[in-house]
Amino acid sequence: MPALDMAEEGRQRKGNFSALAGHTNGLTKAAAASSSLGAKPGTSSSSSSKKLVIKNFKERPKLPDNYTQDTWLKLQEAVNAIESSTSIKYNLEELYQAVENLCSSKVSPTLYKQLRQVCEDHIKAQIHQFREDSLDSFLFLKKINRCWQDHCRQMIMIRSIFLFLDRTYVLQNSMLPSIWDMGLELFRSHVISDRMVDSKTIAGILLLIERERSGEAVDRSLLRSLLSMLSDLQVYKDSFEQKFLEETNHLYAAEGQRLMQEREVPEYLHHVNKRLEEEGDRVITYLDHSTQKPLIVCIEKQLLGEHLTAILQKGFDNLLDENRVLDIMLLYQLFSRVKGGQQLLLQHWAEYIKNFGTAIVINPEKDKDMVQELLDFKDKVDHIIEVCFQKNEKCINLMKESFETFINKRPNKPAELIAKHVDSKLRAGNKEATDEELERILDKIMIIFRFIHGKDVFEAFYKKDLAKRLLLGKSASVDAEKSMLSKLKHECGAAFTSKLEGMFKDMELSKDIMVHFKQYVQNQSDPGCLELTVNILTMGYWPTYTPMDVHLTPEMVKLQEIFKSFYLGKHSGRKLQWQSTLGHAVLKAEFKEGKKEIQVSLFQTLVLLMFNEGDEFSFEEIKNATGIETNELRRTLQSLACGKARVLIKHPKSKEVEDGDKFLFHSDFKHKLFRIKINQIQMKETIEEQVSTTERVFQDRQYQIDAAIVRIMKMRKTLNHNLLVSELFNQLKFPVKPGDLKKRIESLIDRDYMERDKDNPNQYHYVA
Template sequence: MSTGPRLFPSSSSSTSSSSSSSAAPTSASSKPGSLGSPFATSSSSTLPSSSSDPSPLAGGTGRPAAAAAAAGFTSSSAAAMQSSPHHPHHHHALQASSASASSYMMSIGGSSSARKKTEGKTLSIKGFKVAPKLPPNYEQETWQKLQAAVRAVHEARPIDSYLEVLYEAVENLCLLGGGATLYERLTAECESHLRLEAEKLSVASEDPVTFLSVVDACWQAHCEQMITIRSIFLHLDRTYVLQNPHVQSLWDVGLIYFRRQVAEVTVTQRRLITGILLLIEQERAGDSVNRSLLKSLLRMFSSLGMYTEAFEPHFLRATHELYAREGAALITTMPVPDYLAHVEARLQAESERIVHYLDIHTRRNLLATVERQLIEQHIRVLIERGFEELCNANRIADLSRFYSLLGRVNGLEPLRVAFAAYIKKRGAALVCDPEKDKNMVQDLLDMKQQLDTLLSQCFGHNDRFQNCMKESFEAFINMRQNKPAELIAKFIDAKLRAGNKEATEEELETVLDRLMILFRYIQGKDVFEAFYKNDLARRLLHNKSASVDSERAMLSKLKQECGGQFTGKLEGMFKDMDLSKAIMVSFNQSKFASQMGDIELSVSVLTQGYWPTNKPTSMNMLRIQQEFQKFYLQKHTGKQLSWDNPRGDCLVRAAFPKGTKELQVSFMQTLVLLALNAGDGVSFPTIKAETNIGKSSLLRLLQSLACGKIRVLNKNPKGRDVNETDTFDFNTDFVNKHYRLKVNQIQMKETAEENADTNEKVNQNRQYQIDAAIVRIMKARKSLAHQLLLSELFNQLKFPMKPADLKKRIESLIDREYLERDEKDQSTYIYLA
């Protein structure tokens, strides 16, 4: 007696070397414990082979193939079959009955050599013997044996018969045309068994986890039972089921009945889903749960075709409710960085659940539900409560998480808007506050560098964020006209001056590149040009440049950014300096230089159109100036020289009673000191007449010499302010440990008055450009409406302007008869040739 089901792998037919090629005829009653065969033939038949079935435990629901890996048999190999324990030398062979022999005998082609042997011969097929008479009640007795085996499988008892004998019985019933009846009886038996199982589940433990384990055990047992039953009734699956497309395979029938009798029972299904959701909720709360149990049950739902309809809606609804409550509770109580980290952890945990036990198709809906409740519903609050703070604190990791999470719910546009608002707010605070002018440019550079870091490390170089940053910088940096351009020019001047704190040329180059980015945002580039030209003139004339190469590199950057027209005059300034060196070499070799004694002279001959212009001065020239002027005009006939004394400087040797000193002073200070050589107690009017310096300038010069840190003059009466009634003489008690002293050179530091003068020149130059543009446009168009003319001007002019300013220039041109108004339409202008 067998101790349980015996399963044999499917294989092609083979003949045992220890047995003959034909099986001895047997009768139905010749073997104890055997169902026997009503027919015996002289040759064994082979079961048709096919591809293996999908694993039932993996959830396969398709029609089974011809042979399961665990349920196949060989029909022609006696060695592959188990003999009866009562007859050890007898071999059962699965044999085709004579009733079906004709179907097998029709395949007679054979090999090519066999065909050659039969060429020219007549092939005749002898008739089969008439089928013997069947034993009484054969079909009923056979079913009873099969039914007992099925029930033994369901009840987990040993089967009284060998599986190959049961398989042969099924095959014989099918060959006798009893497939339909056998199919109905078998499916009814399975349904009856599952009905009993459902009744057991209805009274199972009330504990949710225990109930889930009971259902899982029932499902696992059902799958194993159906595998064994299919192995016995495999011939039924191969013949009757395949020949009737409307008939379900035995495996599918098992799934259908399990779903109908067990899983779809309202109470069972409700308890099952409730228990699964309870375990998932416990895991979300941080408890440890049996993931293997969850995986098995959810695979069962998938195999039964119930996952999407029965489980997933409940699961997503529970997820929605959980995270809706959680999001509403945490968004107002938890700091934004902590909340974002919590959301990221939640999404990661849900992704792991998909890997461990949820169906892969749930991924999209599940993550979308979590994202909607924890992120999308709270975008505005997250941005308002935390974005600006994170940017100010430069929280790279938190901002990266912010960007990543909002990107999952199409929330980057609100974040971009917030980023733009943050830049404008922070930038306006730097630009519009005059108290911050001193550090404005450095603060802007630091701000730009930080925002670039955020853009690259947090926002993934997003083009929209990059454009947003550019537009925001342009917006706030031009809120205050002219001043940012002026301060950027002065900042560059400080970097290019000798003695700047930049350690290497490479570092200086990097700073200049960063400054050029700020320069691009400025609309009033003509203001920058005016101040940059003034500062460049000082550096060149007083030899204060840190590096000529750096100066030319900066000039190249400006040319690349704004074109040759912008830098033409600046390049001319460098040419003048080179030409002046050649002129001085020629002068020092001339007779004029020999008449100057031990005085060294260096003159820079400047082209008036290239350099910043100062107000004309009528100071008295020194003799050395007169000698150079004679030399220059003699060599360059037809040219004129106009001395720009305020820009000159001198090194004067002063013989004080307590020691000789060298004083580094301006040219105008030098004139004042020379005027005092006439004697002591020189009055203000006398000095003014001797030097021909203007009153306000002379007051400042005397104050720098008599009231500054280095007081080389005495003022009578004493005090910090200089008046026209004061008298001056040399300070005979002057003492200083240094030999060479630099006296404060007022003219080398721009005053508020000089800044205003520079801005006034810029505004005047803009008026010229506006007038020229209006005339150019009207000359081409002849007649144009007011609004169209303004639109053309805004397109052509590169500096910021107001419509009111343009209107004033139009009125000025009308007064000067360049334009006139159309008599029929006063808002239209006509060009006058």
């Protein structure tokens, strides 16, 4: 039976005898009270006319002369029988009463000394059995444990007999240990404090623990009993714990160094976690709970703290690359246990995000898929933060800073590509997602959008793409368009979206205008056979389009004049400028297969209408007849003769259109659809158009910088260079270099908006 269990049994027995003693004393006191009061039968003790009569007690009967000596011999015999594990001749109640009688006779000090001496002699006699050199470690531990169990059992029996002594004399003398504590003190001083017993006991316990750590099965109940013994004897910390922690430290220091060389990071992390669980189980099973904290700290230091940087450098990036969520979660949990571990982990995490994101952003070859890769990477990062890092706020902030850092390493391009990605999702041809999925995609895009600095670049490209979607009727959903507009307004403010909102207003007004125009045309004497739809675009809201004069057919020119008369008749003082690059038409064509409808651009329309007058034309003839600019005409003819739907035949056959090429009407053209849409190549964005859009953004930025400088100087009147630049950085909403600001300041000085101080060149004055 373990020592703690034996001690508990002792306390239970102690309680039983205590109750018995209390019962006996209670009867004695009751009888004494009855005799001392001397109340007569039938009278009330509470009557005020009666008096209490106190009678003298009779003298205590004297004990026989040899009673003390004989009684002690009887008690000594009983103690010896308990210690030798033989039967006791006397009744336990008789022995208990004998102790009470001796204590009542005021021989308690002598009785306590005699009992201590008997116990001490017996314990001293036990030490010889542990001096046998032939005992191996395990047998030695079993023997010392058996001795301890016997001692506990004996002291419980002895204490139950001498309980009255323990509860009276010992309790009243604070300097004396209780009988149970006396037994512990004697066992500690004569057995455990013996140098040989102590060293062999501790060495044996440590050996068993070492074997268990190496994977062997050991007697855990024996370990639990022995360590409880050391704890009860109050030598656990001095004799065992210090040596145990030293050995643990050496073991795990060597193990950490070895396994970091031999194992991959995930395997090593699982081993560390396993070790922590094993040591936690040891604390629960047989170690004292006070050992838990220093033991776990030791493991964390040797297996983790000494290898934090090595673990991160060796395998953290691989875990993230392979998206090994469970391993990353374990890594975070383990690093969070070590001081400074979590901070170091998050620093590596931020560096990984920057490096991975930079590789996506700065590589021009990845431009086509850049935004989708960024969205996928952001999803992956968010999942790791939520599942592995437990939504750590510091981790979230580092992620945001890292995204903002790498996405702006390549100025303007990410903003442009995000705008194009939105365009691809909002276009009518996009069948990838439902309305709900599209809404979620737009929300994710907005998260990436928040990180870019050049939001004006995004606005320029978004506006150009939105114009195409609206003018060509290619928008997937008006609701989705307005939802995106609402998101941009919420993110950047009303000023950012005012022009975009104006574009939608123009489209709605144009619909109303066309209703009235159709009524107006019907009232004309010769309405004609063509239908004309015009979108009235407010110049300030829409992108800037380069006007291109082309040779329209007489029917088209006539309709334009009719609309011009109609519109200017209602809105005097306005000017109409026709944008032929934005026009498109639906033509009816007859082939050998049958009739088809062809949806084409205005330039494609002008080319195809020529073949009503003849079957074959050269490149130069088409150019002269249509007036289309050379490069635009090449792209137009390419779309008609070299694309999927080849309604024209080119001679000689090639993918490029060259001067001197001839084009024939393809009467044998076949297609499974009745209405055929031929790609409007002239609407595809060229490199020149991209550069042009970017240059317009830079020009707008210069105007904004100039306006900001003048606004600040007008308010401050006088300001030095550094303060002016600092104020500009605060006010401008796009990234700008100090060198660019200096150029704009010089430009304003040249234009007499401001001047330098004559005595201090770094000081500026506003010129009213």
